[in-house]
Amino acid sequence: MGIQDIIEGKRQWRAHVARVKALPPDYQIVYKEMQKYLFKVGPIDLVDGGLLPGIVDFFETGVADGKGVLELIGPDVAAFCDDLIKDSRTYADVYQESINVKPGTAEK
Template identity: 35%
Template sequence: MKNKNVFNYLKQLHADNAEYKEQMAELKKLPHEYQVVYKEIQNFLWEFTSGDGMDMLQPMYGLLDFFKEGAGNQVPVLDLVGEDVGEFAETMLHEIQAKTRINELKRKMNERVKKEINQNK
């Protein structure tokens, strides 16, 4: 049974890697300023991901679609996201509602507090 789970995991990992490469090839087709903003947002979001970062891939693919549409309509990237790219990225992070590193840190903190309080009762 374990071998089947490992095989399925590796198969999914390969598929995810192939999809990621396809998405990054699409990003390279966008105007330079779109690529710069995308990479900055991606780097920001990955700072807050938990585990292997897979929780951020679908939102990043959604952002890429948004950017492709904007570029196709010749909208400057900062007109799409606003002048404060950091604020846009933070808002996106909150909207994702993915399991993030912050959520994991808060969960662990709450567990430690409860454990410590319960031990001293």
């Protein structure tokens, strides 16, 4: 990863954060809670993937349609996030696999 890649990554992240800040306050609160949850238990490729920008796209569409954030995702933010990542490999999966390996054996 070169310096240009780092600069471009920062530029993209700042643009993403600006989009989040442009959302109504209730959407921002829910987005931040989703982000915290996904950073804890989310998929391994969360940072490199399009999940977070996709959520912002979804929220922007909801705002344009005049819907409240809970109308879009429902009352349980964690359940909504779990549904988003149900087919992705998570850090919890990696941890579970690491504790299931018997001592003295190499993982294949």
